[in-house]
Amino acid sequence: MNSKISRRRFLKTGTKCAAVSLTVPVFLQSQVKGVLAVPENKNMTLQDYYNHFGIDESLINEIISTALSQGGDYCDVFFQHSMSNYIGLEDNSVNRAFTNIDLGVGIRVLKGDQTGYSFTEELTPEAMNLAAKTAANIARSPKQIEPVEFKLHKIPEYYPIETLWENVSIDKKIPLLQAINDKVFAKDSRIIKSNIYFSNDSSYNLIATSEGKVVFDYQPLTLMGVSCTAEQNGRREQNGFNLSGRYGIEYYTPDKIELLANEAVTRTVDLFKAVKPEAGEMEVVLAAGGSGILLHEAIGHGMEADFNRKEISIFSDKINKPVAENFVSIIDDGTNPNMRGSINIDDEANDSQKTFLVENGILKSYLHDRISAAYYKVEPTGSGRRESFRFAPMPRMRNTYMLPGPHTKEEIIKSVKKGLYTKSFTNGQVFIGAGDFTFYVKSGYLIENGELTKPVKDVNIIGNGPEVLKNIVMVADDFEMDQGSWVCGKNGQSVPVSLGLPTVKVSKITVGGVNS
Amino acid sequence: MSKNDRLELAQWAITRALKLGADQAAVSISNQRDVEVEFRDNKPEKLKESTQNSLSLKIYTDQKYSYHSTNDMGKESLEKFIKEAIVSTTYLTKDEYRSLPDPKYYPENLNIELDILDKSYQQIDTKERVKLAAEIEKAALNISDKIISATASYSDTHFHLVRVHSNGFSAGIEGTSFGAGVEVTVKDPDGGRPADWSWAVTRFFNELPNAEFLAKKAVGGALAKIGQDKIESGKYTMIVENRAASRLISLLTGPMTARALQQKSSYLEGKQGQQIASEKLTLIDDPFIKRGLGSRLFDSEGLAVKRRVLIEKGVLKEYLLDDYYGKKLGLEPNSGSTSNIIFDNGSGTMEDMIKDVEKGILINNFIGGNSNSTTGDFSFGIVGQFISDGQIVKPVNEMNISGNSEEFWHKLLKLGNDPYPYSSTRVPSLLFNDIQFSGI
Numbered sequence: 001m002n003s004k005i006s007r008r009r010f011l012k013t014g015t016k017c018a019a020v021s022l023t024v025p026v027f028l029q030s031q032v033k034g035v036l037a038v039p040e041n042k043n044m045t046l047q048d049y050y051n052h053f054g055i056d057e058s059l060i061n062e063i064i065s066t067a068l069s070q071g072g073d074y075c076d077v078f079f080q081h082s083m084s085n086y087i088g089l090e091d092n093s094v095n096r097a098f099t100n101i102d103l104g105v106g107i108r109v110l111k112g113d114q115t116g117y118s119f120t121e122e123l124t125p126e127a128m129n130l131a132a133k134t135a136a137n138i139a140r141s142p143k144q145i146e147p148v149e150f151k152l153h154k155i156p157e158y159y160p161i162e163t164l165w166e167n168v169s170i171d172k173k174i175p176l177l178q179a180i181n182d183k184v185f186a187k188d189s190r191i192i193k194s195n196i197y198f199s200n201d202s203s204y205n206l207i208a209t210s211e212g213k214v215v216f217d218y219q220p221l222t223l224m225g226v227s228c229t230a231e232q233n234g235r236r237e238q239n240g241f242n243l244s245g246r247y248g249i250e251y252y253t254p255d256k257i258e259l260l261a262n263e264a265v266t267r268t269v270d271l272f273k274a275v276k277p278e279a280g281e282m283e284v285v286l287a288a289g290g291s292g293i294l295l296h297e298a299i300g301h302g303m304e305a306d307f308n309r310k311e312i313s314i315f316s317d318k319i320n321k322p323v324a325e326n327f328v329s330i331i332d333d334g335t336n337p338n339m340r341g342s343i344n345i346d347d348e349a350n351d352s353q354k355t356f357l358v359e360n361g362i363l364k365s366y367l368h369d370r371i372s373a374a375y376y377k378v379e380p381t382g383s384g385r386r387e388s389f390r391f392a393p394m395p396r397m398r399n400t401y402m403l404p405g406p407h408t409k410e411e412i413i414k415s416v417k418k419g420l421y422t423k424s425f426t427n428g429q430v431f432i433g434a435g436d437f438t439f440y441v442k443s444g445y446l447i448e449n450g451e452l453t454k455p456v457k458d459v460n461i462i463g464n465g466p467e468v469l470k471n472i473v474m475v476a477d478d479f480e481m482d483q484g485s486w487v488c489g490k491n492g493q494s495v496p497v498s499l500g501l502p503t504v505k506v507s508k509i510t511v512g513g514v515n516s
Numbered sequence: 517m518s519k520n521d522r523l524e525l526a527q528w529a530i531t532r533a534l535k536l537g538a539d540q541a542a543v544s545i546s547n548q549r550d551v552e553v554e555f556r557d558n559k560p561e562k563l564k565e566s567t568q569n570s571l572s573l574k575i576y577t578d579q580k581y582s583y584h585s586t587n588d589m590g591k592e593s594l595e596k597f598i599k600e601a602i603v604s605t606t607y608l609t610k611d612e613y614r615s616l617p618d619p620k621y622y623p624e625n626l627n628i629e630l631d632i633l634d635k636s637y638q639q640i641d642t643k644e645r646v647k648l649a650a651e652i653e654k655a656a657l658n659i660s661d662k663i664i665s666a667t668a669s670y671s672d673t674h675f676h677l678v679r680v681h682s683n684g685f686s687a688g689i690e691g692t693s694f695g696a697g698v699e700v701t702v703k704d705p706d707g708g709r710p711a712d713w714s715w716a717v718t719r720f721f722n723e724l725p726n727a728e729f730l731a732k733k734a735v736g737g738a739l740a741k742i743g744q745d746k747i748e749s750g751k752y753t754m755i756v757e758n759r760a761a762s763r764l765i766s767l768l769t770g771p772m773t774a775r776a777l778q779q780k781s782s783y784l785e786g787k788q789g790q791q792i793a794s795e796k797l798t799l800i801d802d803p804f805i806k807r808g809l810g811s812r813l814f815d816s817e818g819l820a821v822k823r824r825v826l827i828e829k830g831v832l833k834e835y836l837l838d839d840y841y842g843k844k845l846g847l848e849p850n851s852g853s854t855s856n857i858i859f860d861n862g863s864g865t866m867e868d869m870i871k872d873v874e875k876g877i878l879i880n881n882f883i884g885g886n887s888n889s890t891t892g893d894f895s896f897g898i899v900g901q902f903i904s905d906g907q908i909v910k911p912v913n914e915m916n917i918s919g920n921s922e923e924f925w926h927k928l929l930k931l932g933n934d935p936y937p938y939s940s941t942r943v944p945s946l947l948f949n950d951i952q953f954s955g956i
Contacts, residue, residue, distance in 0.1 A: 090779070091844075093609035097582040099601070104587065117564040121587045134565045137642070170607045193780050229780050229890060238781050238890040279918065279954030280749040297884075310556070310665045312701040314709055390566065429884035429897070433701045433709035434741065436913050438884030438897035460885040460895035460916045466707075510746060512885075512895040512916025512954045 161248030183261035244485035283419035292499030305372030401500035405475025555649035655731035712737030753876030774841030793925030810940030
């Protein structure tokens with residue numbers, strides 16, 4: 001608990017991702033309570049999920065009725081069974097593997113905007129009723145609850161994959177890492193170390209609510225990353241590259257393997273030429289793709305409705321007001337095919353959607369969960385997400401990006417006399433009340449007289465959210481979604497997200513550099 | 517499950533793993549109970565109570581290694597889990613350095629009293645927890661009418677962990693921790709809504725500071741930020757408040773690990789015995805502090821821990837060597853992680869330091885930023901106060917500091933007498949000269 005705030009809104013990529021897990025395919029079976037029926041992809045029925053968790057509708061009704069017995073307004077139960085597998089290559093061999101298996105149910109009771117929460121890892125009626133009793137205590141006026149009839153809520157499929165990760169054995173994965181490692185060393189003789197890490201996660205979720213809604217979803221997620229160290233004349237540099245999304249093993253085509261090796265090596269050896277930019281305010285051009293971290297920090301967090309309900313966001317009084325030039329439209333979207341932040345359904349059983357935060361320069365909508373939507377008397381935006389069954393949901397981003405604009409990348413770069421072009425990033429943070437936000441530039445270039453010149457590295461950029469939105473003066477037509485493994489942290493919960501941007505010019509922002 | 521049941525289950529899992537084909541195995545089983553309260557607008561905003569369990573298993577077979585964890589503790593599930601863990605391990609590449617530590621590195625004395633368990637924990641009920649949070653919110657709201665929102669929090673944790681290795685290690689650790697604080701947002705007439713927080717964490721319930729203390733710190737901090745703005749880029753004297761300074765300490769401890777050294781991603785490689793910081797800096801890892809948040813008798817590999825002077829008057833004395841990467845480097849392990857970090861503290865307060873500064877910036881919070889352990893480069897965002905002629909003049913924000921650890925630590929001129937008590941890194945306020953700030 002070193003710093004409450006700095007633990008909070010911290011976005012970082014998987015280049016430093018803590019290892020979670022390995023495996024052989026059979027792992028799933030060992031942990032299942034009931035009869036496992038996941039032989040083929042996507043063909044599981046609601047009954048299969050009930051069997052999987054060893055529950056039925058009368059037991060769910062019993063838990064909900066215990067949870068609402070003290071007078072709560074609403075209850076949801078979130079069953080989850082998740083598996084993570086990780087393998088790592090270091091010093092030329094795949095010599096480590098980690099697996100994690102997690103099973104449990106979270107029980108939430110709402111009384112107005114008050115939340116009671118508990119979870120249990122034991123899916124027995126006794127343990128679940130005990131947890132329900134604990135969550136019930138947010139309310140204090142006992143009442144009887146009638147059982148509800150559950151109706152399956154059908155959802156779309158935003159992350160189709162060919163083969164379930166549970167059916168992909170470790171020997172199919174290991175050669176991918178070895179192939180990348182061989183390429184990394186073949187590409188540049190300055191490379192002295194290569195670390196390659198791979199993970200796949202699967203989560204089987206079942207949500208049932210006291211309003212009779214029941215929904216299930218299978219959420220896959222995979223990540224492959226490369227980190228390398230190079231040496232030149234006694235100097236060393238380190239950098240990396242990773243790809244991630246809600247994909248199956250088929251995602252890792254020979255092209256992707258080549259891209260991973262190539263980007264990791266190029267981004268590392270380029271740092272030998274890198275300089276530090278001058279300190280202070282300057283024009284900054286954000287490259288298409290990963291620069292979307294600007295949106296995540298400058299506006300995304302500030303638009304999460306829980307902060308606005310409490311009036312602690314700098315955007316609290318700006319709905320329907322102009323916040324940017326009319327060619328700026330910013331979206332938070334859970335429906336993009338196979339992206340890290342995509343969700344078929346949110347974690348409180350509300351439909352995923354594409355939400356305009358800013359449309360043609362006007363601030364349109366916050367990101368809502370059930371509590372804030374009720375407070376503002378609007379429909380939820382499908383933004384209620386949670387890290388796992390251990391946590392209550394809250395408004396979160398999914399994939400945050402800006403639509404293409406009227407300019408071109410070439411004209412944008414040409415328009416800058418002296419500035420910075422930022423290309424790759426590691427992390428960012430925001431103080432949502434003051435609006436200060438940062439993002440850390442791992443690599444980029446100086447722009448001098450309309451041209452990219454020397455590479456730069458390791459500089460932090462800091463600005464004020466609403467100011468920077470106003471200062472977006474050009475937006476190009478070259479929109480790109482980033483495929484990196486972004487993780488968003490808020491109030492101690494991490495969720496996968498993605499982001500994207502066309503090439504964008506900000507007229508003035510502070511760059512951490514050195515005095516000339 | 518009782519404490520003894522956990523130990524027996526761990527021993528059972530070890531026996532099964534060896535029987536099913538592992539050469540060596542290590543098992544740890546943990547149990548943790550958490551209660552959290554958030555209080556806002558005169559009512560509980562959130563009440564959360566939970567208990568969680570986890571079993572983790574390290575398998576060593578034929579010089580191959582893998583690590584597995586699960587929260588399903590039934591013996592039937594575990595039997596299958598262990599079997600599959602061993603099968604999956606055979607797919608990996610042999611690694612001659614993979615084995616449990618030599619038992620000579622395990623602790624001899626497991627009876628040293630760390631005093632990290634508050635037995636009064638069992639007597640605290642949820643009403644009392646809510647009352648504490650309510651008091652903190654009230655105390656905060658009483659201080660200023662500029663407050664837009666105050667969310668008070670209280671939480672506590674009880675944990676028990678057992679660790680058993682197949683080559684002779686078996687131990688347990690049990691402890692408690694208690695946290696309380698408040699996050700406060702105030703209205704800035706210029707449109708901003710600056711916030712600040714206070715958060716205290718202790719091993720004993722009765723050591724938590726009172727509501728007024730926590731409220732004053734958070735509200736005072738938020739009010740002090742009204743009117744904040746960036747100032748001109750340049751080199752300034754820098755004071756870092758104790759609660760923020762642990763961020764800087766990680767610039768040193770990250771590159772000291774055996775993994776960073778072996779993977780050639782440490783700017784401290786080859787620097788043992790050399791002056792890497794100003795002689796003001798003495799940094800000690802002390803696992804035996806009574807009631808310390810990082811106190812322990814063994815680490816996650818089962819290695820015995822000891823008091824280590826890592827940096828003495830600026831000279832790098834020891835690296836942080838875990839067993840695996842230590843073996844790879846051909847060095848004896850001494851534990852790859854730190855416990856409580858303490859310093860040779862100075863004699864003056866942070867206020868005394870401020871008085872002597874002609875032109876400088878006091879940093880209250882870092883925001884974002886990152887560092888490169890291979891080269892020592894770093895750059896962080898900051899929030900703080902501008903100091904002129906020994907006085908705090910105005911709040912600053914939207915600025916960065918940048919530097920390189922190789923030079924940066926030589927610029928440390930003073931340490932305060934105020935080690936931060938609510939962290940395992942008990943760092944005092946620090947004063948550096950000539951630090952690069954970027955603003956306008």
